[in-house]
Amino acid sequence: MANQKQGVRFAAVGDLHCTKESAGTLRGFFAQASEAADALLLCGDLTDYGLADEAKVLADELSVVSVPVVAVLGNHDYESGAPDQVRQILAAVGVKVLDGEACEIHGVGIAGAKGFAGGFGRGSLGAWGEPAIKQFVSEAMHEAMKLESALAKLRTPQRIALLHYSPVAGTVQGEPMEIFPFLGSSRLEDPLVRYPVNAIFHGHAHRGTLQGQTVNGVPVYNVAKPLLQRSFPERPPFHLFELQLTAA
Numbered sequence: 001m002a003n004q005k006q007g008v009r010f011a012a013v014g015d016l017h018c019t020k021e022s023a024g025t026l027r028g029f030f031a032q033a034s035e036a037a038d039a040l041l042l043c044g045d046l047t048d049y050g051l052a053d054e055a056k057v058l059a060d061e062l063s064v065v066s067v068p069v070v071a072v073l074g075n076h077d078y079e080s081g082a083p084d085q086v087r088q089i090l091a092a093v094g095v096k097v098l099d100g101e102a103c104e105i106h107g108v109g110i111a112g113a114k115g116f117a118g119g120f121g122r123g124s125l126g127a128w129g130e131p132a133i134k135q136f137v138s139e140a141m142h143e144a145m146k147l148e149s150a151l152a153k154l155r156t157p158q159r160i161a162l163l164h165y166s167p168v169a170g171t172v173q174g175e176p177m178e179i180f181p182f183l184g185s186s187r188l189e190d191p192l193v194r195y196p197v198n199a200i201f202h203g204h205a206h207r208g209t210l211q212g213q214t215v216n217g218v219p220v221y222n223v224a225k226p227l228l229q230r231s232f233p234e235r236p237p238f239h240l241f242e243l244q245l246t247a248a
């Protein structure tokens with residue numbers, strides 16, 4: 001249970017890329033996260049190929065977690081065309097998988113969506129030309145709308161957002177510049193400006209930067225597991241974030 005004095009502690013990590021071979025390898029890490037925090041946040045690419053068997057391994061590994069778990073899916077969870085199966089397997093063990101939805105954990109509102117690609121700022125891909133380009137952009141806009149509708153539902157004084165793709169260029173710095181447009185989209189930042197949150201967590205950019213911010217100064221944390229492992233080899237790879245509770 002959250003400590004009212006300390007606030008609510010979240011352990012956030014993305015890009016677990018769980019495979020069938022991961023059985024037995026994640027539970028120690030999950031136990032540490034569960035010990036350190038009041039809730040666990042998983043930022044997509046939960047599985048490596050989006051296979052039901054991989055999701056079952058992850059569900060099993062999560063059995064050691066005694067705190068609420070909130071997740072979004074990532075692009076890898078779609079690879080085998082069965083994201084609903086991945087979602088159901090995790091939901092069956094109590095994971096709240098958000099896809100344009102919101103939930104409340106220990107008085108903190110959480111809005112979650114996978115997000116999509118398309119690039120940042122002036123480099124954003126526009127809906128112009130071939131139908132395939134328009135379809136690509138419309139997918140990014142659709143994910144931004146899902147995030148917006150989730151954010152609009154939150155009534156708590158403290159709020160956080162979960163994504164897989166990045167809403168800002170700052171946290172993908174470090175990746176090859178050529179692939180920036182595939183790592184996130186500024187279209188995801190727009191709803192976060194209209195409905196401000198206390199913090200935003202995402203993954204996907206395994207070689208990105210740990211922290212950035214939105215145009216309105218909200219901290220954005222890239223919690224991709226490979227990035228956390230490389231940055232802090234001496235610590236378990238989750239980002240611990242504490243949010244002070246304030247009266248409504």
Ligand SMILES: [Fe+2]
Nearest residue numbers: 015045204206
């Ligand atoms: Fe990933």
Ligand SMILES: [Fe+2]
Nearest residue numbers: 045074075204
């Ligand atoms: Fe990804």
